Amino acid sequence: MKQPNDGAREVPAKNESAMPMADRNDASEGGGWSLKVFALTCGSFQAPRDFFLEGGGASFLHVPVTAYLIDHPKGRALFDTGLGLRFRRQMDEALGPLDVGFAIDESADVAARLRQIEVDPASIRWIINSHLHPDHAGGNAFIPNATILVQSRELTYAREQKDERLYHPQDMDTGHPIHAIDGEHDLYGDGSVVLFPTPGHTPGHQSARIKLPDGDAILAADCCYLKESLDSMTVSSLSADREQSLRTLRRLADLRAGGVRIFYGHDPNFWQTMPQGRPLR
Ligand SMILES: [Zn+2]
Numbered sequence: 001m002k003q004p005n006d007g008a009r010e011v012p013a014k015n016e017s018a019m020p021m022a023d024r025n026d027a028s029e030g031g032g033w034s035l036k037v038f039a040l041t042c043g044s045f046q047a048p049r050d051f052f053l054e055g056g057g058a059s060f061l062h063v064p065v066t067a068y069l070i071d072h073p074k075g076r077a078l079f080d081t082g083l084g085l086r087f088r089r090q091m092d093e094a095l096g097p098l099d100v101g102f103a104i105d106e107s108a109d110v111a112a113r114l115r116q117i118e119v120d121p122a123s124i125r126w127i128i129n130s131h132l133h134p135d136h137a138g139g140n141a142f143i144p145n146a147t148i149l150v151q152s153r154e155l156t157y158a159r160e161q162k163d164e165r166l167y168h169p170q171d172m173d174t175g176h177p178i179h180a181i182d183g184e185h186d187l188y189g190d191g192s193v194v195l196f197p198t199p200g201h202t203p204g205h206q207s208a209r210i211k212l213p214d215g216d217a218i219l220a221a222d223c224c225y226l227k228e229s230l231d232s233m234t235v236s237s238l239s240a241d242r243e244q245s246l247r248t249l250r251r252l253a254d255l256r257a258g259g260v261r262i263f264y265g266h267d268p269n270f271w272q273t274m275p276q277g278r279p280l281r
Pocket of ligand 1: 133135136222265266
């Protein structure tokens, strides 16, 4: 049977295995290190607009499933891992009982995306899960050597849930070491990637503030699905805690007003502006 990690064996399971790509980018920046972050599209999903924007109606919105590779001298991290193998199908076959459909093809799982930019999935040291829904943690199983970083509140909540449409045991019983964190976490100790709680969508949702060459950005994930969510301060109809979701949106609005870019979790128009295959600026 074909295992998700097939192919990883073709290259040594070491951090240096894909360094030529990183070297090229270093040279172009005069030797000074800056964080390299790559946007990865790991499938798509569709759901009624109301799912994304409370009161948004029943027409369907088709959105990307997003993940990021973070490349730093102290080790590589993924921010979310997209959809897992069980969602390998065409979108027109995908609508499920929540009126939500997930779909991915074999070129778009997170390991395939990494190989497309010459990065060995086995070289990833950490998986940061914004939360443990299937379109964010579903690809964890493709990444063999990583330690999972998740808020302890999310982990506890996820393990208590019985609804497998939202929290699937397959996504959580992968055997990875898990480092449960409480509150802010400076991943590399240099302020370049700081995880922080953004609860509401789920109780233990977290986002990441990252330092890019052109300024700071927030990898928001599902505390802010769309640019429109923030423009109109509209939460999703699926929030675990509506008031908490609103407080998180207000915090993001303050950050945006202060010049920090927000990288929305599932915004198809925003995502079209994100380059694929070269570092974000
Ligand atoms: Zn999501």
